[in-house]
Amino acid sequence: MIAIAIDGPAGAGKSTIAKRAAKELDFIYVDTGALYRAIALYMMRHGISANDSAAVVAALPKISVDIVHEKGEQRVILNGEGVSDYIRSSEVSRGASDVSAIPEVREFLLQLQRDLAEKNNVIMDGRDIGTVVLPEAKIKIYLFASPEDRAHRRFQEMLEKGVDAEFSSVLEEIQQRDYNDMNREIAPLRPAEDAVAVDTTGNTLEESVELITNLIKECLG
Numbered sequence: 720m721i722a723i724a725i726d727g728p729a730g731a732g733k734s735t736i737a738k739r740a741a742k743e744l745d746f747i748y749v750d751t752g753a754l755y756r757a758i759a760l761y762m763m764r765h766g767i768s769a770n771d772s773a774a775v776v777a778a779l780p781k782i783s784v785d786i787v788h789e790k791g792e793q794r795v796i797l798n799g800e801g802v803s804d805y806i807r808s809s810e811v812s813r814g815a816s817d818v819s820a821i822p823e824v825r826e827f828l829l830q831l832q833r834d835l836a837e838k839n840n841v842i843m844d845g846r847d848i849g850t851v852v853l854p855e856a857k858i859k860i861y862l863f864a865s866p867e868d869r870a871h872r873r874f875q876e877m878l879e880k881g882v883d884a885e886f887s888s889v890l891e892e893i894q895q896r897d898y899n900d901m902n903r904e905i906a907p908l909r910p911a912e913d914a915v916a917v918d919t920t921g922n923t924l925e926e927s928v929e930l931i932t933n934l935i936k937e938c939l940g
Contacts, residue, residue, distance in 0.1 A: 721746070722836045722855070723935060724848035727862035728908060729812070729896040730869030732919060732927055733844040736862065738793075739928045740935060741842040748793055749786060749835050751845035751852070752815065754828050756806035757784045757797045759814030769817035776823045784828070786835065809892065816896055819846070820903040842935075846900055849911035858938045860931065861910035864920040866893050 723746070725737050734750050741748035759769055761782055767774045785796045795803045805811070818824045825847075832852050835841060845852065849859035864872075870890035877884040900908035910916055915934065919927040 720837060721840045721857050721939070722853045723842045723858045723860070724853050724856040724911070724914075725842060725844040725860045725862055725931075726846055726849050726908070726910065726914065727844075728846075728869070728893075728900065729816075730873050730893050731862045731864050732869075732872065732924065733862050735924060736919075736927050736931050737842045737844040740932045742791060743932055744842070744935065745840075747788060747835070747839040747841045749832065749841050749843040750793055751828070751832055751843060751848065753793070753795045753803070753806060754784055754786070754831070755815040755819045755824070756811050757795050757802055758782065758818045758824055758828075759811050760802055760806050761797060762818065763810065763814060769814040772821050772823075775818055775821055779823065779827050782827075785831070812896070813892075816899050820899065820905065822905045825851075825905055846908045847906035849914050850909065851906045854911070858935055859911045859914035860934065861914040861916045862931070863916070863918055864922075866890060866897065868920045869893050 725733050727733050734752070738748045762769050762775060762778065765778065767778055769775065783798050787794050787796060794801050795806065829852060832843065836843060836853055843853060849856055867890065870886065870893045873893065874884055874886045874889045877889070917930065917934070922930070
């Protein structure tokens with residue numbers, strides 16, 4: 720099986736680009752961030768603060784989370800419920816950042832991610848795929864863009880969905896997420912030593928998809 724790891728900061732377009740590339744290459748797409756979002760959603764629903772490490776860890780045995788693929792689309796299952804439509808809010812994003820800093824949560828989800836890569840040709844995106852989850856991945860890509868560029872993309876997405884937002888707040892949230900991800904003790908966000916760094920600042924989505932897909936094809940020969 721072939722594993723392709725795409726890492727990078729929040730808002731870099733990893734999920735969208737990886738999903739499109741996987742479809743073109745006939746690979747399975749795995750959005751690992753969705754798993755952490757599912758954990759954060761569980762905590763929110765049960766009144767547990769994502770910052771309360773002890774309470775989060777105590778709740779893990781009550782959680783079953785999985786990724787299934789139906790008609791080429793990824794669905795996240797939390798305790799038997801499809802929650803893909805409930806894990807994209809800003810509140811869940813912040814909670815995901817907090818729970819992802821807890822070592823026991825990362826360990827809880829690690830084998831699930833590796834199992835998916837052992838059974839399928841995958842493109843997996845996240846924060847530590849090339850460095851921790853799949854260190855033997857055949858291709859490793861570190862996808863990034865300037866904070867301002869990423870905030871602009873996120874801001875436009877929110878406006879298109881009818882969500883009331885301010886650009887300054889979105890930018891501040893992106894910068895805080897970067898700081899949290901890069902400075903956590905466990906599996907901090909950083910490029911793998913053998914990763915190819917790709918800057919998509921200023922690119923359209925189509926340009927970024929073409930860039931990454933062509934890079935993968937070239938690497939695969």
